[in-house]
Amino acid sequence: MESSYDIILIGLSRLDNILNSSAFNIASEWAKTNRVFYINRPYSLKDYFLVGEAGAEWRNKKGIFGKNTFESVLINNEEIIAVTPALSLPINFLQDGALYDFLHAYNERVVADAVSELIKKYHIKNYVFFNNFIPEYFDVIPDHITQPLLKVYRSSDDISQEPYIAKHGVRKEQIAVKEADLVLVSSFGLQQKLSDLRDPVYRIPNAADFELFNDFSELTKPEDLHAFEGKKLIFLSGNISKLRIDYQLLSDIALRFADCQLLIAGPVKDTELSDFQLNKFENITWLGAMSLANLARYLAYSDCAIIPFLKNTLTAGIYPLKINEYLAAGKPVVSTNFSEDIAGFSDCIYLANSNEEFIAQIERALNESGDIDLIQQRVTVAKSNNWAHRMAEIKHLVNLHIAEKQARLS
Numbered sequence: 001m002e003s004s005y006d007i008i009l010i011g012l013s014r015l016d017n018i019l020n021s022s023a024f025n026i027a028s029e030w031a032k033t034n035r036v037f038y039i040n041r042p043y044s045l046k047d048y049f050l051v052g053e054a055g056a057e058w059r060n061k062k063g064i065f066g067k068n069t070f071e072s073v074l075i076n077n078e079e080i081i082a083v084t085p086a087l088s089l090p091i092n093f094l095q096d097g098a099l100y101d102f103l104h105a106y107n108e109r110v111v112a113d114a115v116s117e118l119i120k121k122y123h124i125k126n127y128v129f130f131n132n133f134i135p136e137y138f139d140v141i142p143d144h145i146t147q148p149l150l151k152v153y154r155s156s157d158d159i160s161q162e163p164y165i166a167k168h169g170v171r172k173e174q175i176a177v178k179e180a181d182l183v184l185v186s187s188f189g190l191q192q193k194l195s196d197l198r199d200p201v202y203r204i205p206n207a208a209d210f211e212l213f214n215d216f217s218e219l220t221k222p223e224d225l226h227a228f229e230g231k232k233l234i235f236l237s238g239n240i241s242k243l244r245i246d247y248q249l250l251s252d253i254a255l256r257f258a259d260c261q262l263l264i265a266g267p268v269k270d271t272e273l274s275d276f277q278l279n280k281f282e283n284i285t286w287l288g289a290m291s292l293a294n295l296a297r298y299l300a301y302s303d304c305a306i307i308p309f310l311k312n313t314l315t316a317g318i319y320p321l322k323i324n325e326y327l328a329a330g331k332p333v334v335s336t337n338f339s340e341d342i343a344g345f346s347d348c349i350y351l352a353n354s355n356e357e358f359i360a361q362i363e364r365a366l367n368e369s370g371d372i373d374l375i376q377q378r379v380t381v382a383k384s385n386n387w388a389h390r391m392a393e394i395k396h397l398v399n400l401h402i403a404e405k406q407a408r409l410s
Contacts, residue, residue: 005149005402006124008115010039010140011132012165015073015082018291019239019267020321022156022186022206023132028076029391036080037118041134042110046090068114070121076209081122085114092167100168104136111140119145128152128398131176135159135169138176149402153180155190156206161243161314177201182401184394188340189317204393205341208324210386212292214379216300216329224285225263225301232260232366235302235331237295238322240268244315246336247276249308249355254281256359260366263287263302265295299329304365307335307342308358315339323349328382330375332365334358348378 007030011023015038027038069084088107094100118124129148131138133156141148153176159169177183177197184202185191191203225233234257254262265287273279273286287298299305305326309315315338323345326333333349335342336358343351350365352358368374 005126005128006035006037006122007130008037008039008118008124008127008148009130009132010041010111010134010137012041012134014040014043015075016040019289020292020295022321024075025207025209025387026130026132026154026391026394027080028078029387030395031075031078031080033395035122036078037083037122037124038075038080039083039085039111039114039118041137042085042088042107044088044090048087068117070118081118083114083118085110092164096168096171104168108137108140111137112142115140116142116145128402130154131180133157133159135172135176138172138179150181150398150405151179152182152184152398153177154184154186155194156186158190158193158314158317161312161317181405182397184397187317187319193317202397204390204397205319205385206321206324207385207387207390208321208328208382209292210324210328210383213296213299213325213328214330214382216296219297219300221301222294222297225298228261232257232304233302234260234262234362234366235265235299235305235326236262236308237265237299237305237325238320240264240266242272242276244309244312244318246308246310246355247272247278249336249358250278250284251276251281252355252359253306253308253362254278254284257362258283260303261285263298265290265298296325296329299325299331302331304332304334304362304368305329306358306362307333307338309336309338309342311336311338324382324385327378327385330378332368332374333378334361334365345381348374348381 009027011021013021013023027036030036067086071082072079073082088110089103091100091103125146127148128150129141130152132154138153159173160166174197177194183194183198184204185194186206188203191201194201260283262284264284267289268286278284307320307322318339319341327348335349335351337343337351337353350361352361
């Protein structure tokens with residue numbers, strides 16, 4: 001255990017979210033050597049009153065105005081302390097201006113109070129504050145408490161292209177990038193964009209849980225796949241939305257490969273499926289959101305995997321988590337050529353520059369004969385892109401910047 005500093009990490013994803021998150025992986029890897037405290041994005045009063053059955057346990061643990069809660073949890077079998085601040089105010093609907101700033105200051109105090117209590121409760125002396133893509137909570141370290149050795153901001157998406165978080169996030173991210181001691185990004189596109197605000201900005205891509213997706217020896221076949229015996233299975237996972245997924249391409253794939261079954265795992269809006277008539281295809285199975293462990297089971301029994309992204313401003317800044325998961329499984333991967341990052345995999349995946357070429361590349365992928373050399377090439381690439389390697393890069397930069405900061409202040 002490295003005792004030189006602790007990690008206080010706040011991320012956009014809450015720990016009750018079953019979807020994969022780079023923040024969770026960073027937290028669990030760092031927990032192998034340091035104490036890690038993960039601050040959940042605050043629940044709002046709106047969350048409290050609208051929560052469904054899935055959130056009943058959380059709601060019952062908190063009073064209506066609540067208090068900060070601290071509990072030990074496991075992420076990827078590593079122990080961290082999860083911090084849930086008291087309830088915040090739902091204010092994203094407001095326009096920028098004095099009222100928003102006034103109410104947002106209250107929400108910042110909610111998190112700041114949680115940080116203050118955390119530092120006192122766990123006797124934290126030296127720590128790094130790591131903000132993972134939630135810039136509205138970057139300035140939450142009160143002046144009267146122990147200040148961090150380093151303040152890190154990490155961006156994993158083009159915040160201007162996600163309408164909900166862009167409303168206030170664009171302005172807040174500009175402040176975070178300028179005020180951070182260290183800025184990390186996950187893609188070339190984000191590096192180029194944020195470098196306009198400061199220099200340097202360091203690119204450290206996403207990675208995969210290599211062992212989970214590489215070892216299928218104990219993964220049982222999902223029951224619902226038995227209905228598709230004799231069919232080739234085409235797999236897609238992730239955040240399924242019209243902002244990033246080419247729904248017309250999905251429709252073309254379903255039409256062309258009528259004798260195959262498309263397995264699509266991830267959250268999706270029914271209204272979008274209706275708008276693009278994707279709910280009419282019997283050869284598309286919508287699996288919904290699922291845990292990584294369950295996702296690995298479906299991938300294990302699939303014949304190829306796809307990344308049918310649109311080519312736009314949002315996807316230009318995406319290094320998809322799924323690419324190294326697919327490769328760790330040794331599966332042939334077909335992707336649109338949507339970014340500089342995905343183009344870097346051209347030696348081990350099938351890239352397409354049009355819908356017609358994407359269809360042709362799927363045909364090539366499905367006709368592979370289990371070439372051992374191809375499989376090993378993919379696995380080797382994925383193995384070099386695991387979270388242990390990424391964390392070694394992050395730690396190196398953090399330690400370097402701590403030393404430089406301390407030298408400037410001495």
